[in-house]
Amino acid sequence: MHPDQDWVRSTLPAIAEAALTGNRLVFSEPMNISLSALKGEPSPRQALDQRASKALEAADSLMLQLGGPDEKGDAWGSHARRLASLAEAYSLVFNDPVRSAQILDRALELPRGFAGFRAPLCLTLAESLRICGHDGGRVARVLHAGFTAAHNITDPIFCVRTTARLNAVQSRYWVSPDPVFGTEQAVEDFLHDLQGPLWAALHIIGDNYTERKVAVPVSLPLPSLCYTANTLAQFSRIYQQPLAEFQRLNPDWDPDQVLPPGTQVNVPDPEFAPLAVSRLAAEALSSKSLSQPERTGILKSLVPIAASDQTVLYNLLGRMLLSAGFVDPQTLARLSDMIPNLE
Numbered sequence: 551m552h553p554d555q556d557w558v559r560s561t562l563p564a565i566a567e568a569a570l571t572g573n574r575l576v577f578s579e580p581m582n583i584s585l586s587a588l589k590g591e592p593s594p595r596q597a598l599d600q601r602a603s604k605a606l607e608a609a610d611s612l613m614l615q616l617g618g619p620d621e622k623g624d625a626w627g628s629h630a631r632r633l634a635s636l637a638e639a640y641s642l643v644f645n646d647p648v649r650s651a652q653i654l655d656r657a658l659e660l661p662r663g664f665a666g667f668r669a670p671l672c673l674t675l676a677e678s679l680r681i682c683g684h685d686g687g688r689v690a691r692v693l694h695a696g697f698t699a700a701h702n703i704t705d706p707i708f709c710v711r712t713t714a715r716l717n718a719v720q721s722r723y724w725v726s727p728d729p730v731f732g733t734e735q736a737v738e739d740f741l742h743d744l745q746g747p748l749w750a751a752l753h754i755i756g757d758n759y760t761e762r763k764v765a766v767p768v769s770l771p772l773p774s775l776c777y778t779a780n781t782l783a784q785f786s787r788i789y790q791q792p793l794a795e796f797q798r799l800n801p802d803w804d805p806d807q808v809l810p811p812g813t814q815v816n817v818p819d820p821e822f823a824p825l826a827v828s829r830l831a832a833e834a835l836s837s838k839s840l841s842q843p844e845r846t847g848i849l850k851s852l853v854p855i856a857a858s859d860q861t862v863l864y865n866l867l868g869r870m871l872l873s874a875g876f877v878d879p880q881t882l883a884r885l886s887d888m889i890p891n892l893e
Contacts, residue, residue, distance in 0.1 A: 575626050575667065576860040580635040580868025587639040588871060589879065595644060602636050602653060609633065609656055625663040627671035631861075633657035634678040635868060641682040642835065642872040650682045658692065665699040669712045672696030673719055673825060674865065677832035681869075693720055701761040706772050710788055713759065714751035714817045715825055721752055721814070723829040733840070737830055737848050744855070749826060750799050751819040753789075755780050756811035780809050791818045824859035827852045831866055835873055845873045 583601060590597020609629050624630055634657050637650040657675060662668055676692045696716050703709040740748060758777060779788055783805045786793040793805055795818035803809065834840060834848040849870040856863040 575628075576864070577626075577628055577631045578860070578864040579628075579632055580865045581871070583632070583635045583639055584868040584871035587643040598636070598639055598644075602640075602649075605629070605632050605636060606653070606656060609660055612660065624660045625667070627663050627667045630657045630660050630671055631674060631865075633660075634675055635865070638678055638681050638835075638869065639872055642869075643875070647683060651684070654678060654682060654684070662699070665702045665704075666708060666712065668699035669696050669703070669716060670825065670861075672699060673716070673828070676724070677828060680832050681835045683836070689724065693724065698761040701759045702763060704770070706776060707788075707790060709759070709762075709772060710753070710776055711751065711817075711819060711821075713757065714753050714789070715819065715822050717754055717757075717814075718750065718752035718817075718822065719825055719829055722748065723826065723833075733834075733837070734844055734848055737834070737851060740826070740830065741851060741855075744823070745798075747799050747816045749823050750816035751822045753779075753785060753815040753817050755809055755813045755815065780811075780813075781806050782815070785815060785817065789817055789819075821859070824856050824862040827855045828862050828865065831869055835869060842873065842875055846870060849873055 583598070586597040586601050587594055590600075612624060612629060633653050637653040637657070640646045640650040640653065654675075657678075663671075672692050672695050676689045676696070679689050679692065693716070697713065700709065700712040700716050703712055743749075759772060762772070773788075775784060776788055779785055782796040782800060782803055783793060786796050786805075796815075797803075797805065799816035799818060809815070831849050831852055834845050837845070840848070849866060853863070853866060853870075856866045
């Protein structure tokens with residue numbers, strides 16, 4: 551029995567809602583935001599302004615309701631995701647860095663939500679900052695917030711998997727990325743080897759999950775093996791993935807070979823690829839060397855991989871529309887008819 555029954559009573563509704571929702575909440579609104587920016591009435595700019603005003607009013611209401619930025623209010627991250635998509639539309643379609651910056655600032659101020667949703671949201675916010683031309687310092691702070699969220703996911707397996715995903719995205723795709731990272735050739739190289747280590751998550755031996763706040767009734771310590779594991783066999787147990795997959799992705803090591811602290815271990819993770827795809831798309835959109843057709847071509851090539859995560863897919867499709875710049879009215883009308891309820 552939990553020692554704090556008042557906390558149990560106050561927390562049960564949120565737990566039940568999270569359980570019924572699962573960790574696959576789908577945010578589909580980027581498509582409609584993009585359509586507003588391209589064909590909205592009475593004009594695209596006015597339509598986008600109306601959407602932005604409603605989104606900002608909802609964000610203000612959320613802050614007033616909760617009384618401050620430290621409350622758990624944007625539980626699923628939907629408010630922040632909506633604002634991020636709006637900021638991208640202002641930047642890519644209307645070349646309005648001032649308005650996009652204002653909206654992104656508000657997205658970053660919103661109260662944190664459930665850690666399992668907050669961690670991938672931070673990756674999206676970092677991408678939006680990049681697309682809208684913001685400096686690396688702001689990106690670094692948002693990524694750090696993502697790690698804080700990942701470390702504080704209660705479920706041990708979900709915690710270590712999410713942390714490994716952020717490790718991979720940060721280490722491979724954010725820290726001094728190769729100059730050709732966002733080019734067509736880079737994307738072709740990625741797509742040529744879908745089973746390779748570039749599509750794996752990343753465990754860093756000796757990671758102490760330092761942002762984890764161990765304080766009853768908030769969270770509990772992770773199992774000791776999460777901190778001490780240093781062989782592929784042990785990682786197979788922690789991540790609940792086949793040892794054979796760990797050996798395939800880390801061919802230089804034997805299953806029971808002890809690896810030193812700081813070693814980066816590729817982690818098989820079937821759910822990681824969409825996050826990598828989203829980062830590739832953001833880099834292509836922010837590239838100054840690509841033409842509009844080249845950017846759109848890159849985004850199109852990434853769609854099949856994004857399809858396994860509907861939130862990433864809708865975000866990618868929305869970005870693809872924004873990248874196109876001009877879409878003929880008939881196509882826009884057909885899209886509007888196909889997705890009338892993606893809110």
